[in-house]
Amino acid sequence: MKTLEMKTLALTGNESGAEAMRQIDPEVVAAYPITPQTELMHKFAEFAADGKVATEMILVESEHSAMSACVGASAAGSRVMTATSSAGLALMWEIVYVAASNRLPIVMPVVNRALSAPINIHCDHADSMGCRDSGWIQLYSEDGQEVYDNIIQAVRIAENDGILLPVMVTFDGFIISHTMARVDVLPDKAVRKFIGERTPLHPLLDVNKPVTYGPLDLQDYYFEHKKQQAEAMRSAGAVIKAVGKEYGELSGREYGFFDEYLTSDADFIILALGSTAGTAKAAADELRSAGEKVGVLKLRVFRPFPAEELAAALAGARAIAVLDRSEGFSGIGGPVFQEVRSALYRRYQIPVSGYVYGLGGRDINVEMIASIYGDLKAGRYHEDKAAHFGVRE
Amino acid sequence: MADKQPKWKDIPIGGVITEAGNAFQYNTGDWRSERPFVDMEKCIHCLQCWVFCPDASVLVENEKMSGFDYVHCKGCGICAHVCPVNAIEMVPEGEADKVAADQWGIKEKKTASESGKEKPAK
Numbered sequence: 076m077k078t079l080e081m082k083t084l085a086l087t088g089n090e091s092g093a094e095a096m097r098q099i100d101p102e103v104v105a106a107y108p109i110t111p112q113t114e115l116m117h118k119f120a121e122f123a124a125d126g127k128v129a130t131e132m133i134l135v136e137s138e139h140s141a142m143s144a145c146v147g148a149s150a151a152g153s154r155v156m157t158a159t160s161s162a163g164l165a166l167m168w169e170i171v172y173v174a175a176s177n178r179l180p181i182v183m184p185v186v187n188r189a190l191s192a193p194i195n196i197h198c199d200h201a202d203s204m205g206c207r208d209s210g211w212i213q214l215y216s217e218d219g220q221e222v223y224d225n226i227i228q229a230v231r232i233a234e235n236d237g238i239l240l241p242v243m244v245t246f247d248g249f250i251i252s253h254t255m256a257r258v259d260v261l262p263d264k265a266v267r268k269f270i271g272e273r274t275p276l277h278p279l280l281d282v283n284k285p286v287t288y289g290p291l292d293l294q295d296y297y298f299e300h301k302k303q304q305a306e307a308m309r310s311a312g313a314v315i316k317a318v319g320k321e322y323g324e325l326s327g328r329e330y331g332f333f334d335e336y337l338t339s340d341a342d343f344i345i346l347a348l349g350s351t352a353g354t355a356k357a358a359a360d361e362l363r364s365a366g367e368k369v370g371v372l373k374l375r376v377f378r379p380f381p382a383e384e385l386a387a388a389l390a391g392a393r394a395i396a397v398l399d400r401s402e403g404f405s406g407i408g409g410p411v412f413q414e415v416r417s418a419l420y421r422r423y424q425i426p427v428s429g430y431v432y433g434l435g436g437r438d439i440n441v442e443m444i445a446s447i448y449g450d451l452k453a454g455r456y457h458e459d460k461a462a463h464f465g466v467r468e
Numbered sequence: 469m470a471d472k473q474p475k476w477k478d479i480p481i482g483g484v485i486t487e488a489g490n491a492f493q494y495n496t497g498d499w500r501s502e503r504p505f506v507d508m509e510k511c512i513h514c515l516q517c518w519v520f521c522p523d524a525s526v527l528v529e530n531e532k533m534s535g536f537d538y539v540h541c542k543g544c545g546i547c548a549h550v551c552p553v554n555a556i557e558m559v560p561e562g563e564a565d566k567v568a569a570d571q572w573g574i575k576e577k578k579t580a581s582e583s584g585k586e587k588p589a590k
């Protein structure tokens with residue numbers, strides 16, 4: 076496989092996101108600053124000010140307006156992006172649903188941060204997990220490289236004719252957003268070629284074919300429109316896979332629904348999202364060298380949820396621990412825990428143990444993850460109610 | 469009725485309306501709780517009601533106010549509010565049919581008597 080000449084840069088996760096956005100050169104970006112996303116948009120605004128992109132930057136007075144401007148611009152036919160975190164995403168809420176329901180392929184990096192109250196600027200997944208029912212595709216990134224790769228792929232996934240759904244690319248606030256790491260960057264031209272041009276289905280600006288967006292839709296049609304959305308989400312899996320494969324041919328880094336690390340013969344598997352997957356891999360390495368058969372499954376695609384494939388990947392395990400970086404307040408366990416259990420239902424009888432960890436940026440380290448493997452090995456499961464892991468008892 | 473309507477695969481995605489002007493097919497008049505009536509004897513044809521009606525439901529013929537499009541009038545009462553000579557009255561829908569009938573009756577009588585007056589004078 077011949078891969079392209081790549082530039083290796085030292086970038087923070089935010090800079091990595093901004094670099095991907097520079098190469099994508101979206102026609103319209105509307106954004107409002109919020110920690111820890113600020114640096115990403117700051118960097119991108121600099122690109123815009125310096126003429127490095129042709130983007131029309133719309134500076135708005137709130138995130139509700141940012142997403143509203145994105146919806147208008149995307150309906151008009153433009154390629155549109157924004158980025159946000161935490162309370163910013165919460166303030167967008169109403170329009171987040173509108174973007175998905177109007178089938179507008181907006182791409183939005185979400186730099187994960189805890190939701191208030193009490194106010195906390197550090198990482199957990201409460202913001203994007205709260206959006207899991209909004210109809211957006213969600214890709215979770217482990218490091219700066221994945222931030223870059225996922226954002227570029229997100230454009231292709233969102234704009235696919237059979238999908239036309241917005242995509243959130245998430246990455247952990249501060250842990251990834253503010254940490255410098257190696258990122259291999261494709262040539263600008265290769266990115267431009269990979270993403271191509273957007274060919275909008277019903278552009279508002281096509282005056283020869285006037286259309287109405289957002290009309291009243293009552294008992295007789297609303298359900299049909301929701302069915303269309305649900306089917307688009309179901310079809311998105313195949314597109315995410317195909318785009319990930321094509322991106323692999325281009326960059327040498329292929330992407331699927333999840334990443335399997337030492338799982339093929341593993342008795343005990345930890346399933347995690349985002350940066351914690353990296354910590355878990357380090358723990359798995361240590362335990363492997365001590366002869367333990369442990370592995371890590373890093374989930375990249377949370378929406379649509381790849382239930383069938385995930386269940387097959389977990390089938391050989393004796394027990395699984397699912398790590399949720401958000402509470403969910405279901406009284407049962409975090410959102411990932413519940414989806415994984417549901418994916419295994421009637422497929423495999425494997426104990427699934429739930430852990431809610433790392434809320435508000437609470438650290439998780441290699442020893443802590445090793446102790447979770449220890450719990451699995453000893454048969455100490457949290458099957459009915461997830462454990463609050465790392466909290467002071 | 470429901471199975472005559474298009475299926476989910478047959479309609480544009482995202483609720484987009486691709487056919488211009490189809491709001492005309494929507495009978496919004498049945499939302500109305502009050503119905504406007506105009507007294508043509510008071511009306512000075514200033515067309516304020518026509519300008520302000522949010523539903524384009526004030527009818528105009530030869531630059532004169534000529535009545536209402538009751539299929540689309542939602543009964544908001546704005547026309548009655550802006551009329552400078554109080555020529556428009558809002559009547560609760562429950563009584564509106566009776567008023568409409570009476571108005572016809574009154575008009576017929578008046579027309580008859582007026583023409584009756586005019587004839588002997590000439």
Ligand code: SF4
Pocket residue numbers: 504520521522523524525526536540541542543544545546547548
């Ligand atoms: S009641 Fe409202 S909708 Fe009806 S004609 Fe008057 S202004 Fe128009």
Ligand code: SF4
Pocket residue numbers: 506510511512513514515516517518533550551552553554555556
């Ligand atoms: S506002 Fe009153 S006077 Fe003017 S046209 Fe309408 S009904 Fe007649």
